[in-house]
Amino acid sequence: MSRTALLLLLLCICSSAVGFTVSLPPQDLSKTTVYEILESYGFPVGLLPEGVTGYDLDESSGKFSAYLKGPCVFSPRDTYQLQYEPTISGTVSLNHLSNLSGISVKVLLFWxxxxxxxxxxxxxxxSVGVTSANFPVDNFSECPQCGGVYCPSSGGRED
Structure with missing residues (x-):
């Protein structure tokens, strides 16, 4: 066995013994939509309204921010009101969004x-802290639309 081959074999053995991992180049987030990111973490696209103008994601920590042109209020299925601020942020991991800010729900008279x-x-x-509610994932299969926000499916017009 040549010295080079022996050196490579030794390097492989040593690196596996110390938990060495080869990391691939990070995915190009500029070509991935925020809706595709949601799906990659196990969430339906309808958690965010149409019209997200941009986002930031730190893949190592899961911290993210998504940006809208302005506040967005709508009533899904005429049951309650949801409000999104121009910046929505939190931490994402598989099947879990935490430390959220920028999303509110109106229950009776209170937000x-x-x-x-x-x-x-x-x-x-x-979860709103003191209580929580469950909804079927299917309720969020489509992105809700807000007035005043750019909606890609509307052919690029302003609502």
């Missing part, structure tokens, strides 16, 4: 900040 979303099978659990 509550949604601070966490967890996926468990075919359900999403939304």
């Amino acid at each position: 509550f900040d949604i601070i966490e979303v967890q996926r468990s099978g075919d359900d999403l659990e939304f």
Whole structure:
């Protein structure tokens, strides 16, 4: 066996013994939509309204921010009101969104900040701190639309 081959074999053995991993180049986030990112973490695209203008994601920590042109309020299925601020942020991991800010839900007369979303099978659990509610994942298969926000599916017009 040549010295080079022996050196490479020794290097492989040593690096595996210390837990050495080869990391691939990071994925090009500029070509991936925020909706595709959501899906890659196990969430449906409908957690965010159409019209996200950009986002930041630190893949090592999961910290993210998504940006809208302005605040967005809508009532899914005419049941309750949701409000998105121009900046939505939090931490994402597989089937779990935590430390959320920028999303609120109106229950009766009061607004509550949604601070966490967890996926468990075919359900999403939304937590506002003191209580939580479960909804089927299928309820979020399509992105809601807000007035005043650019919606890609509307052919590029402003609503």
